[in-house]
Amino acid sequence: QMQLQESGPGLVKPSETLSLTCTVSGGSIIGYYWSWIRQPPGKGLEWIGYMYHNGNTNYNPSLKSRVRISVDSAKNQFSLILSSVTAADTAVYYCAREGVDAVMETNYYDYWGQGKVVTVSS
Amino acid sequence: DIQLTQSPSFLSASVGDRVTITCRASQGISSNLAWYQQKPGKAPKLLIYGASTLRSAVPSKFSGSGSGEEFTLTIISLQPEDLATYYCQQLNSYPYTFGQGTRLEI
Numbered sequence: 601q602m603q604l605q606e607s608g609p610g611l612v613k614p615s616e617t618l619s620l621t622c623t624v625s626g627g628s629i630i631g632y633y634w635s636w637i638r639q640p641p642g643k644g645l646e647w648i649g650y651m652y653h654n655g656n657t658n659y660n661p662s663l664k665s666r667v668r669i670s671v672d673s674a675k676n677q678f679s680l681i682l683s684s685v686t687a688a689d690t691a692v693y694y695c696a697r698e699g700v701d702a703v704m705e706t707n708y709y710d711y712w713g714q715g716k717v718v719t720v721s722s
Numbered sequence: 723d724i725q726l727t728q729s730p731s732f733l734s735a736s737v738g739d740r741v742t743i744t745c746r747a748s749q750g751i752s753s754n755l756a757w758y759q760q761k762p763g764k765a766p767k768l769l770i771y772g773a774s775t776l777r778s779a780v781p782s783k784f785s786g787s788g789s790g791e792e793f794t795l796t797i798i799s800l801q802p803e804d805l806a807t808y809y810c811q812q813l814n815s816y817p818y819t820f821g822q823g824t825r826l827e828i
Binding site: 644645646647649658659660661662694698699701704706707708709710712713714715 | 723753754756758764765766767768771772775777809811813816817818819820821822823
């Protein structure tokens with residue numbers, strides 16, 4: 601059974617950089633798209649971006665200037681870096697796998713981490 | 723960006739009821755829509771993808787329909803454990819977007 605686990609600091613100061621890592625177990629990171637999704641307190645879900653195992657990325661334009669996702673295939677991990685954070689970046693950050701139904705040619709998020717609460721505060 | 727509007731935002735129902743949640747897209751997304759269930763303090767859980775395909779091991783009390791711009795999630799025989807917030811997500815074009823959620827109270 602595939603499992604994803606987020607790790608990293610739970611408190612980040614304004615203007616500094618948020619850094620999280622997602623460790624994938626029970627399966628390989630190869631061959632899939634891996635994403636970060638966040639949820640501010642009491643609000644809905646926001647897609648941050650994805651990385652493919654070969655390094656290809658795609659980011660939400662609303663965050664593109666501040667975000668970078670990287671992968672370490674040897675460790676079966678991928679990471680999120682979000683720079684110049686403000687209080688608006690306070691959220692639960694989820695990592696997730698994008699699965700594919702090749703017959704239907706459609707995608708979905710089938711495995712999620714439990715979420716990492718990140719607070720931006722001085 | 724494609725906007726997804728869910729209705730209603732809040733739904734109160736009783737045990738045994740059947741409920742329907744609607745998700746409308748700001749432009750056509752074919753059948754590239756997924757539904758998720760999120761219980762308090764937990765990560766979202768995939769219920770349905772491709773607008774109408776039930777994920778393996780998800781109870782058949784959940785069903786989805788629609789294509790293009792209008793989609794529905796139907797839950798029959800409501801039970802207390804169905805208390806959750808339900809989200810639709812479009813995976814037709816980037817950036818992927820979610821509906822604002824429908825909070826279901828039993």
